[in-house]
Amino acid sequence: MEQYLLDNFDLPAKNPSEEAQRRWRSAVGSLVVKNRRRRFRHVPDLDQRHQDHAKRRSVQEKIRVALYVQQAAITFIGGAKKNEYQLTDYIIKAGFSINPEELASITSKHDLKALKMHGGVDGISKKVRTTFDRGVCATDLDTRQSIYGVNRYAEKPSRSFWMFVWDALQDTTLIILMVCALLSVVVGLASEGWPKGMYDGLGIILSILLVVMVTAASDYKQSLQFKELDNEKKNIFIHVTRDGGRQKISIFDLVVGDIVHLSIGDQVPADGLFIHGYSLLIDESSLSGESEPVYTSQDKPFILAGTKVQDGSAKMIVTAVGMRTEWGRLMSTLSEGGEDETPLQVKLNGVATIIGKIGLVFATLTFVVLMTRFLIDKGLTVGLSNWYSTDALTIVNYFATAVTIIVVAVPEGLPLAVTLSLAFAMKKLMNDKALVRHLAACETMGSAGTICTDKTGTLTTNHMVVDKIWIAEVSKSVTSNSSLEELNSAISSSAWSLLLQGIFENTSAEVVKGNDDKQTVLGTPTEIAIFEYGLSLQGYRDAEDRSCTKVKVEPFNSVKKKMAVLVSLPGGGHRWFCKGASEIIVEMCDKVIDQDGDVIPLSDDRRKNITDTINSFASDALRTLCLAFKDVDEFDENADSPPNGFTLIIIFGIKDPVRPGVKEAVQSCITAGIIVRMVTGDNINTAKAIAKECGILTDDGIAIEGPDFRNKSPEEMRDLIPKIQVMARSLPLDKHLLVTNLRGMFQEVVAVTGDGTNDAPALHEADIGLAMGIAGTEVAKESADVIVLDDNFTTIINVARWGRAVYINIQKFVQFQLTVNIVALVINFVSACITGSAPLTAVQLLWVNMIMDTLGALALATEPPNDEMMKRPPTGRGESFITKVMLRSLEVRMVTSRSPTALMTYSWRVISGWIQVAFAILALLIFLNSFVVQVCPARLLFGAAFVWKSTPA
Ligand SMILES: Nc1ncnc2c1ncn2[C@@H]1O[C@H](COP(=O)(O)OP(=O)(O)OP(=O)(O)O)[C@@H](O)[C@H]1O
Ligand SMILES: [Ca+2]
Known part of the structure; x- marks a missing residue:
């Protein structure tokens, strides 16, 4: 049996091949599937999917041609001739002066001529009544939505309850039973008269209706749950300027005229025009299939919805939303292809198929035996040539019984129970701050053997503050005002102005005023820490230090691990500022400023002193960053920042405390047999210090730096990898390499966390990719299977707990069903x-069937995890589902025939609403009456009664 399952019903959790998907579908066959529509509801229709892919590709191709092939741009999808656009009174009255279609077509057709005609991006902004620095007014959002549209895509209407009822009625066996019941009513009435003759048939009909209703209700509820989760998945938050302040809004609330802030890793939420920004590189592949990213600037200002920001940052003005964008049209052509089936679902389809076949055989045998006995009986008593209408009734009843045996024996509820269980876990996890994007992830997480986690924000709180600094060759701790006082007197004024200039120019943080006039600093936590430190110093200096203009910005990314800006100085000349990972910046420096503010060469002694300082900061678990500058006379517009010749200004030591509860979570991982490895972009000493504090790094573990790891041979890797507990200064590439090797060499089930755009490959490669909800970029989230909404490591463990619970619940349910x-x-x-x-x-x-399939699944498949589950090792890759333990307990159960007891215990747990109470009691009465009293020995009856009483209500 195990082998049969393995051959036909084995599917990888991630990126299954189409062949494997088709294999199990055909292995299920059609003989033992009672209700195709219901059974395969949560499984994608592969042919449909094929068509959708083709449709999508052809739309992409059209867009590609329109965007990249010059002549075709004139005859873009909308049609060749120039449209006459008119302004309606409504638009004019509302104060706008451009027609929505016309506005949308400027961006989608990349129509520079039309843009010029409207006065460029400036002109457009006036026509849609917005300004670059204040944005739109919150008061006229509704008018904008009614004129220019809402940022939503047309969706298929959701299915109503009655459609689920209709689906539930498609069950072949139920249909046969209905026919039998009708026959039985007709024959019954004819032979036994009104009303006695119709009792049997009516009973069946009522039961069938009840079964159908309960099934439909349960399915309907599940579909609502999925819809809710789906909405949650699509709801992205973006930064806009409105009413003069920067705010975070839902993508659905975006309107034409909004000023959107784009930064690396964002998905562009609507069509728009570039206002202002630095090295904005847009990846249009999702829209046009074109893999080469394009630089976008004032000369080429068109930005299309659905594309991704690969690098840089910018502000854009929204010109079209929702269905007026190409992306909207593309998205709405997609049918709900359905979630990919999960390995457990497939396996249980296999189990159901096997049992179904056995059931079929038994049902036929039962019918044959009953018929034979009946015929023999008849032959011995009245003779086979005398037939009465009661005989027909008996035969119909026999047939109905046989069909009902199939109803009970084909465990249709088995695969559906997985969906139910996963949906339940997803919902619970959603409340606990984990958004599961793919059903299978939740299931796989239960068997994870390794978690490769980020440090910053996941293990630590991400509330960063500058704790220590090193400047002018001395280190100081930053604790109180007195230390600022001291600093003020210690360094020269030229050093001061360099420092402040550096902090405030080389930053992507920004001060914004909220509606209540309170100032907040926005940006990444590292940026905020430095910026706020700068603000605290500012009291000691005037604003005159900030009067230079930015010429060029190279935004931070985790491959370069630094950020550079070029400013033009008020007194003439240009200056580069560069800040970033301490070792990297120090490497670029050959000078340093001393206490008098003079620039002095970096001798070996001084360099050693600096390295020692960095290490001592890092060993205190501080994140270290350096700031340096370089004056240049001339520069090339297109060249990157210089690689050397910088002068070091300051070393920051930034404190980022470990999150409360992380240590315990790591401990519980160890108990559960899950190995935690930290993969961070930070300094190795910082990483080690934090890892020790969390209990990740032990005495026999290894901490290694990314570059070292990368250059190891496969043999060395084989020895090394199991021992790696910390990897520091890693590139996203290293993370990917580690994951590939853990999976390939060691067959581990690997979970990986990530936040950056560059983490996408690792997230994709991992068995379970977890993206950070707060710090994570859209690109990372899109490649992930789970989004950790609070960025917290403890939440990740919770996903593992639920994963295990799903697995165990399903095992219990299979056991129960089989019994x-x-x-x-x-x-x-x-x-x-x-x-x-x-x-x-x-x-x-x-009745039995209803309790089993629907209510039983509800009870068993939705049991929350307990601590016991986290005390055993994870089930590894390819471990058999129907384990020996299960089979053994199954045998025992069958021998002692404990099923009624089990059934009652479980159905009692099911009882949650009063309707269910009524159902269950009724069912149990009938059950007790027939099953227990007639068949089972008295011992079991007492046993059952005992369980019944002792189960708390
Ligand atoms: N905004 C920034 N500007 C300049 N340098 C930065 C900035 N943010 C971080 N750094 C430097 O880059 C280093 C690596 O950053 P990276 O993004 O690779 O790691 P991380 O994601 O912050 O850490 P982790 O991987 O633990 O989450 C940091 O240790 C810091 O020294
Ligand atoms: Ca990271």
């Missing part, structure tokens, strides 16, 4: 052979 199924089958068959009648009538079997 009941097999017991019902055997009892029916044996008693049919011995007594000539089935002990469970069709109605009773339907």
Whole structure:
């Protein structure tokens, strides 16, 4: 059996091949699937998907042609001739002076001529009543939405409850039973008269209706849950300027005229025009399939929705939203292709198929036996040539019983229970700050053996403050005003102005005024820490230090690990400022400023002193950054910042404390057999200090730097990798390499966290990619399977807990189903052979089935995780699902026939609402009546009653 499952029902959790997806579908066949629509509802329709891909590619191709092939640009998708656009009274009255279609077409057609005609980006901004520094007014958002549209894509209407009822009715066996019931009513009425003759048939019909309603209700509820999660997934937050202040708004609230701030890793939320920015590199591949990213600037100001910011930063003005963008049209052509099936779902489809086939055999056997006995009986008593209408009724009843056995025996609920269980876990996780993007991730996370985690923000709080500095050859701690006082007297005024200039020019942080006039600093935590430190110093100097203009900005990214700006000085000449990872900046310096503010050469002694300072800061778990400058007379507009010749100004030591609870979480990982490895872009000593504090780095573990790791041979890697606990100064590439090797060489199930754009490959490669919700970029989130909304390591462990719970719950549910199924089958068959009648009538079997498939799944599949689950090692890759333990317990259960007890215990747990209470009691009464009293020995009855009583209400 295990082998059969492995051959036909084995699917990798991530990026399964189409062949594997088709294989299991065909292995399921159609004989034992009672309701195709329902069974495969949560599984993508591969043919449909194929068509969608083709459709999408052709739209992309059209866009590509329009954007990249010059002549075609004139005859863009909308049509060849020049449109006459008119302003309606409504638009004029509202104070706007451009037609929405016309505005949208400027960007989508990259129509420079039309843009010029409207007075360029400036002109457009006036026509849509917005200004670059104040943005739109919050008061006229509704008018804008009614004229220029809402930033949503047309979606298919969601399915109503009655559609789920219709789906549930598509069940072949139920349809057959219906027919039987109708026959039985007709025959019954004819032979036994009104009303007695129709009891049997009516009972079946009512039961079927009940089964259908309960099934539909449960499915409907699940679909609502998925919809909710789906909305959550699509809801991205973006930064805009409105009413003169910078704010974070939902992508759905974006309107034409909004001023959007774009930075590296963002997905462009709407069509727009470039206002101002630095080295903005846009990746248009998702829209046009064109893989070469394009530089966007004032000369080429068109930015299209759905593209991604690969580098740089910019502000843009929104010109079209929602369905007026190409992206909107592209998105709305996509059908809901369905989530990829998960390995557990597939495996359980396999189990269900096997049991279904067995059920089919038994059902046929039961029918044959019943018929044979009936015929023999008949032949012995009245003779085979005399037929009465009661005989027909008996046969219809036999047939109904046989069909019902199939209803019970084909465990249709089994694969659906996985979906139910996963959906439940997803919902709970959502409340606990983890957004599961792919169903399978939750399941895989339960078997994760390694977590490669970021440091900053995940293990630490990401609330950074400058704690120590080194300037003019002395280190000082930054604690109180008195230390500022001291600093003020210690360094010369030229050093002061260099420092302040450096801090305030070389930054991507920004001071914004909220609605309540309170100032806040926006930016990454590192930037904020330095900026705020600068603000605290500013009290000692005047603003005159800040009067230079930025010429060029090279924004920070985690490959370069530095940020550079070029400013033109008020007195003439230009100056580069560069700040970044301490070792890298120090490497670029050959001078340093001393206490008098003079520039002196960096002798070996001084260099050693600096390195020692950096190491001592780092060993105190401080993140170290350096700031340096270089004056230049002339520069090339297109050249990068110089690689050397800088003068070091200051070393910052920034404190970023470990999050509370992380140490315990790491400990619980160790207990659960999950190895935690820290992969960080930070300094190795900082990383080690933090790792020790969290309990990640132990005495026999290894801490290594990215460049060292990268250059190891495969053999060395094989020895090294299991021992690596910390990897510092790593590039995103190193993270990817580590993950590939852990998976390839060691068959580990690997979870990886990431935030940056460059982490996308590692997130993609990992079994479970976890992106950070706060610090993470859109690109990282898009490549991830789970989004950790609070960036917290503890949340990641919670995902693992739920993953394990899902796995164990499903195991329990399979066990429960198998027990009941097999017991019902055997009892029916044996008693049919011995007594000539089935002990469970069709109605009773339907009850049993309802409890099992729907309510049982609800009870068992939704049990929350407990601490015990985190005390055993993870189930590794390819471990058999129907483990030996399960099989053994199954045998025991079958022998002692404990199923009624189990059934009752479980159905009791199910009972949550009053309707369910009524159902369950009714079901149990019937069940007790038939199953327990007639078939089971008295011991079991007492046992059952005991369980019944002792289960708290
Ligand atoms: N805004 C910035 N400007 C200049 N340098 C920075 C900036 N932010 C971080 N750095 C430097 O770059 C280094 C590496 O950053 P990187 O993004 O690779 O790591 P991280 O993501 O911050 O850390 P982790 O991987 O632990 O989350 C930091 O240690 C710091 O020295
Ligand atoms: Ca990182």
